[in-house]
Amino acid sequence: MSSLSTEVFAPSMLRRGATRTAGTIAADLVFSALLFVGTLVGVIALATLIWSIFDAGWARLAADPIAFLTGFVSRFPARAGIKVPLVGSAYLMVLTALFSFPIGVGAAIYLEEFAPRNRVTNFVEANIANLAGVPSVVYGLLGLGIFARFLRMGPSLLAGALTLAVMSLPVIIVAARESIRAVPESIRLGAYALGATKWQTVRRQVLPAALPGTLTGTILALSRAIGETAPLLVIGLPIVIFSLPNDLRDPVSALPLLIFDWTSRAQAAYAEAAAAASIVLLALLLAMNAVAIFLRSRYTIRW
Amino acid sequence: MVATPPELSVTRRKARTGERLIVNALFTCAVLSIAVTVGIIAVLLFDAVEFFRESSFFDFLTGTVWAPGQGAGVGGRYGVLPLLNGTLLIGLGSLVVGLPLGVLTAIYLSEYASNRIRGVLKPTLEILAGIPTVVVGFFALQFITPSLLRPIFGEERVFIFNAAAGSIAVGLMILPIIASISEDAMRAVPSSLREAAFGLGSTKRQVSVRVVVPAALSGIAASVILGLSRAVGETMAVTIAAGNSPKMTLNFFESIQTLTASIAQTVRGEAAAGTVRYNSLFALGMALFLITLGMNLLSARIVRRFRQVYS
Amino acid sequence: MTRRTAGRGWLLGLALAAALVAAGCGGTDDNTGGGGGTTQLSGNIVIDGSSTVAPVTEAIAEEFRKTQSGVQVTVGTSGTGGGFTKFCNGETDISDASRAIKDEEKAACTGKNIKYQEFRIGLDGLAVVTSAQNQFLDTLTFKQLAEIFKQGGAKTWNQVDPKFPNEKIAIFAPDTESGTYDFFNEEVLGDPKEGGFKPRSDYTASSDDNTLVQGIEGEANSWGYFGYAYFQNNKEGLKDIKVAKEGTTGIQPTTETITSGEYPLSRPLFIYVKDDALKRAEVQQFVKFYLEQTPQLIADVGYVAAPQEDYTQGLSKLQPFLTTS
Numbered sequence: 001m002s003s004l005s006t007e008v009f010a011p012s013m014l015r016r017g018a019t020r021t022a023g024t025i026a027a028d029l030v031f032s033a034l035l036f037v038g039t040l041v042g043v044i045a046l047a048t049l050i051w052s053i054f055d056a057g058w059a060r061l062a063a064d065p066i067a068f069l070t071g072f073v074s075r076f077p078a079r080a081g082i083k084v085p086l087v088g089s090a091y092l093m094v095l096t097a098l099f100s101f102p103i104g105v106g107a108a109i110y111l112e113e114f115a116p117r118n119r120v121t122n123f124v125e126a127n128i129a130n131l132a133g134v135p136s137v138v139y140g141l142l143g144l145g146i147f148a149r150f151l152r153m154g155p156s157l158l159a160g161a162l163t164l165a166v167m168s169l170p171v172i173i174v175a176a177r178e179s180i181r182a183v184p185e186s187i188r189l190g191a192y193a194l195g196a197t198k199w200q201t202v203r204r205q206v207l208p209a210a211l212p213g214t215l216t217g218t219i220l221a222l223s224r225a226i227g228e229t230a231p232l233l234v235i236g237l238p239i240v241i242f243s244l245p246n247d248l249r250d251p252v253s254a255l256p257l258l259i260f261d262w263t264s265r266a267q268a269a270y271a272e273a274a275a276a277a278s279i280v281l282l283a284l285l286l287a288m289n290a291v292a293i294f295l296r297s298r299y300t301i302r303w
Numbered sequence: 304m305v306a307t308p309p310e311l312s313v314t315r316r317k318a319r320t321g322e323r324l325i326v327n328a329l330f331t332c333a334v335l336s337i338a339v340t341v342g343i344i345a346v347l348l349f350d351a352v353e354f355f356r357e358s359s360f361f362d363f364l365t366g367t368v369w370a371p372g373q374g375a376g377v378g379g380r381y382g383v384l385p386l387l388n389g390t391l392l393i394g395l396g397s398l399v400v401g402l403p404l405g406v407l408t409a410i411y412l413s414e415y416a417s418n419r420i421r422g423v424l425k426p427t428l429e430i431l432a433g434i435p436t437v438v439v440g441f442f443a444l445q446f447i448t449p450s451l452l453r454p455i456f457g458e459e460r461v462f463i464f465n466a467a468a469g470s471i472a473v474g475l476m477i478l479p480i481i482a483s484i485s486e487d488a489m490r491a492v493p494s495s496l497r498e499a500a501f502g503l504g505s506t507k508r509q510v511s512v513r514v515v516v517p518a519a520l521s522g523i524a525a526s527v528i529l530g531l532s533r534a535v536g537e538t539m540a541v542t543i544a545a546g547n548s549p550k551m552t553l554n555f556f557e558s559i560q561t562l563t564a565s566i567a568q569t570v571r572g573e574a575a576a577g578t579v580r581y582n583s584l585f586a587l588g589m590a591l592f593l594i595t596l597g598m599n600l601l602s603a604r605i606v607r608r609f610r611q612v613y614s
Numbered sequence: 615m616t617r618r619t620a621g622r623g624w625l626l627g628l629a630l631a632a633a634l635v636a637a638g639c640g641g642t643d644d645n646t647g648g649g650g651g652t653t654q655l656s657g658n659i660v661i662d663g664s665s666t667v668a669p670v671t672e673a674i675a676e677e678f679r680k681t682q683s684g685v686q687v688t689v690g691t692s693g694t695g696g697g698f699t700k701f702c703n704g705e706t707d708i709s710d711a712s713r714a715i716k717d718e719e720k721a722a723c724t725g726k727n728i729k730y731q732e733f734r735i736g737l738d739g740l741a742v743v744t745s746a747q748n749q750f751l752d753t754l755t756f757k758q759l760a761e762i763f764k765q766g767g768a769k770t771w772n773q774v775d776p777k778f779p780n781e782k783i784a785i786f787a788p789d790t791e792s793g794t795y796d797f798f799n800e801e802v803l804g805d806p807k808e809g810g811f812k813p814r815s816d817y818t819a820s821s822d823d824n825t826l827v828q829g830i831e832g833e834a835n836s837w838g839y840f841g842y843a844y845f846q847n848n849k850e851g852l853k854d855i856k857v858a859k860e861g862t863t864g865i866q867p868t869t870e871t872i873t874s875g876e877y878p879l880s881r882p883l884f885i886y887v888k889d890d891a892l893k894r895a896e897v898q899q900f901v902k903f904y905l906e907q908t909p910q911l912i913a914d915v916g917y918v919a920a921p922q923e924d925y926t927q928g929l930s931k932l933q934p935f936l937t938t939s
Contacts, residue, residue, distance in 0.1 A: 020504075024506060024509075025506075028506050028507070028508045031512070034407060035407050035410060035411040036411070038403065038407025038408060038411070039404075039407060039408045039412075039424065041404055042404055042408055042427075042428065042431065042478050042479075043427055045475050046430065046431045046475075048446070049442045049446075049475075052442060052445065052446045053438065053442065072676065072679065073672075073676075074676055075669060075672055075673045075676060075914065076914075102332075103332045103335055106328065106329045107333040107335065109329050110326070110329035110330050110333040111333055114326050115333070123337075124333055124334065127336055127340050128336050129603070130340070130599055130600070131336060131340060133532055133533075133595060133598075133599040134343065134592065134595060134596075135533075135535070135536025135538070135591060135592075135595055136536070136538065137536065137567070137588070137591070138343060138347075138536070138591055138595075139343075141343075141347065141566070141584060141585060142339075144346075144584075145347075145349070145350060150346075166339055166342075169335075169336065169339065170336070173336070198322065199325050199326070227433070227434075227436070227437075228435070228436075229435070229436065229437045229538070230436075230538040230539060230563070230567065233538075233567055233570055233571070234566065236690075238688040238690060240668075240672050240675070240689040241686065241688045241689075242676060242679040242683075242686070242687055243683065243685070243686040243687075250658070250686060251658075251686070256437045256539075259435075259437045259441065260437050260440075260539060260543070263440065263441045263444065263543055264543070264824045264825055265824040267848055271445060275441070275445075278435075281438065282434070282435075282438065285433060289433065368815065370790075370819075371789075371790065380815070444828075459834075462833065463828065463831070463832025464828075464829060464832075546818065546829075547819070547820055547825065548817075548818045548819075558818060558829075568821070571691070571821060578699065
């Protein structure tokens with residue numbers, strides 16, 4: 001389609017003798033301004049969002065951060081704390097990682113290293129790509145129908161973690177595949193030349209090399225999972241709960257669920273509390289992303 | 304595919320059987336992804352079928368009232384059109400916000416920005432993409448409606464819960480998707496095309512608008528459809544800010560209800576297993592799944608079919 | 615080509631996971647050794663039902679946790695109807711209700727062999743409200759309330775009263791699962807089979823009373839209703855409307871008018887407890903605590919205490935089930 005450029009350009013340019021008319025220059029300026037504004041709107045929107053959250057919630061958080069972080073929910077919004085959902089989110093994250101990381105990396109290894117190029121493989125790959133685009137609320141319905149009801153786990157820590165794990169799986173697979181793919185052939189060939197089997201090569205050469213990228217992708221996937229409300233809401237995780245889970249089958253709450261509940265409450269004090277909890281959540285996400293980026297920059301091997 | 308080691312001597316036969324087990328285990332992991340899809344479809348289908356056994360499929364597709372009845376299944380009206388209406392409004396509204404901003408940002412990043420600015424802008428977009436949807440919803444309800452929409456459009460016209468606030472919120476969320484994928488598509492356009500145009504005396508604007516964008520069009524279109532798919536699947540921001548009133552309307556300042564918000568509302572309100580209301584969740588889920596699946600497939604198809612082949 | 619040992623990536627990942635688990639585990643020490651000299655109980659109590667009653671239950675659960683931190687209490691808000699469906703399905707231990715159990719629900723419970731005890735735990739005045747920005751509303755008669763909420767009812771305020779402006783009525787009310795909805799319809803609309811009206815369905819319905827409050831606050835021409843506590847807790851943005859039964863003057867919902875029954879839309883609040891659940895010590899103690907503490911707490915929450923006999927009767931009803939004192 002390179003003919004497009006000649007069709008569009010050559011005749012008109014030649015006609016006008018390829019000079020920059022005033023009209024052209026004006027249009028250039030307008031366009032540049034448009035680009036500038038367009039890009040800036042996104043940035044300003046983000047800044048406004050973060051500013052308004054902080055404006056609403058900082059006073060509440062800074063007034064007594066320990067009480068806020070370690071307190072329980074209360075009928076008095078000024079006394080409410082986020083301990084149970086915060087710890088719940090941490091538990092969920094660890095369990096989700098535990099479930100999704102091995103399976104995701106395993107699938108990625110198989111698809112990259114061992115799978116033959118046939119229709120089954122193509123189908124599996126296409127399927128994973130589609131799963132990545134399924135809305136989180138549908139994963140919630142999966143969790144509700146299968147984990148919570150059919151397997152009778154109820155709205156528990158286990159059901160929540162499994163649901164989030166299933167949701168994160170496609171993302172982790174994609175990230176792991178890319179890291180594995182980035183390892184050059186020469187590494188593998190060298191290992192084979194030295195008499196290693198396929199699996200030995202994968203286990204001792206390819207995987208360690210691909211690990212930083214994989215971990216980065218996993219942490220990013222987990223940070224997304226932690227911010228998700230819909231799947232946990234649909235499973236039926238409680239919001240008003242006064243104790244931490246002792247067991248995988250105990251009910252658990254999560255930070256985004258709490259923010260959702262507090263946002264829905266009309267008292268102004270709850271809006272402040274919701275904003276304060278949002279700050280905590282954002283800080284948590286920031287920390288996770290920082291770790292991921294640190295991993296990526298420090299440990300990624302430049303081939 | 305990667306190279307396989309040459310078949311060598313006897314010494315590694317033992318390693319081979321252990322290896323076979325491992326490969327089978329890995330294969331199982333990969334196939335688990337199929338199990339997930341099967342699981343989703345099974346769950347949705349099973350309970351959706353239950354739903355359609357008690358509630359007319361025809362009414363579902365054509366009814367204009369969504370009013371779930373009492374828990375005992377008495378007198379509920381389950382027409383999906385108002386919910387589709389709401390979802391459509393949010394989808395289109397978010398494109399109105401996200402598409403121009405996203406494409407403009409992509410053009411800027413790809414054609415105009417220096418590496419330093421890119422180094423700042425790209426992470427900023429990633430941050431925007433990473434903000435949890437509850438927080439964006441909170442922002443929409445507490446800020447966009449009272450401090451942006453109402454002052455501009457008038458307190459009377461703008462309902463406290465409205466589709467416009469939801470659209471802006473979702474638009475901000477899909478902006479990074481559209482920007483990033485479009486930018487990738489634009490960067491993939493080979494420099495030779497640009498240089499040819501510059502050589503003919505074009506300005507940067509003309510190159511961007513008349514060469515790069517048309518050449519990257521398939522990628523941009525794919526990004527738009529992906530963004531739309533994301534907007535359709537978005538739950539929390541619209542539940543918080545756009546309201547919970549299923550109705551047929553084109554007025555962005557009214558409160559509406561999307562497919563996703565209806566699921567969230569039903570789950571909060573009551574989810575006693577086996578009732579019509581519970582099963583309606585899965586009928587909605589099915590609709591949602593099919594819509595987003597269709598869009599994702601379409602997006603992939605567009606990329607495959609119309610991708611420029613650069614010799 | 616240099617090769618950094620990426621083995622450290624493993625360690626970092628492990629350290630991260632360990633830190634998180636440690637942080638989580640650090641919280642569980644709360645479950646050992648609560649307060650007071652009473653025996654420490656443990657177990658799960660699943661409560662669901664009315665969003666009107668939920669604030670009371672939540673307050674009780676909050677206080678109960680201070681002495682019995684080993685007992686996990688979860689409070690859901692599926693609505694009175696939804697709560698009963700789950701209750702009679704065996705899914706919950708206690709059902710909050712803002713109306714008495716209906717015959718169909720009783721039948722469902724008997725069908726599943728679920729016996730239960732009913733306890734009256736407080737009084738609520740169903741508050742009819744509008745936004746604090748509203749200038750023209752002061753009193754509405756029952757007839758006018760029916761006019762607003764019945765099927766095919768008024769669309770603009772001047773259809774309710776010609777003196778009111780020609781503005782669209784923005785209705786926010788509980789959805790069909792709500793006991794509050796049932797109560798309002800019974801009292802105001804009457805039985806459709808006996809000359810009453812059916813309720814309309816074209817309004818902003820929500821099982822979440824907080825959503826209703828937010829909606830009503832935000833619209834000058836709004837109208838809605840919910841439990842009195844939600845009005846009490848959001849007074850700044852709301853205005854209560856006096857309610858007048860035929861031939862009388864409008865009564866404002868206050869603690870006094872609700873207790874005396876003068877306010878026409880007063881109603882009792884209930885909890886229903888499964889007999890099976892009452893076999894467990896933690897449930898026994900919880901219900902006992904509930905009946906003992908509610909009179910003190912309920913004003914905090916925004917409702918009105920029931921007459922003391924209700925609580926005393928409840929405690930004596932509970933007595934045979936108590937295995938510990």
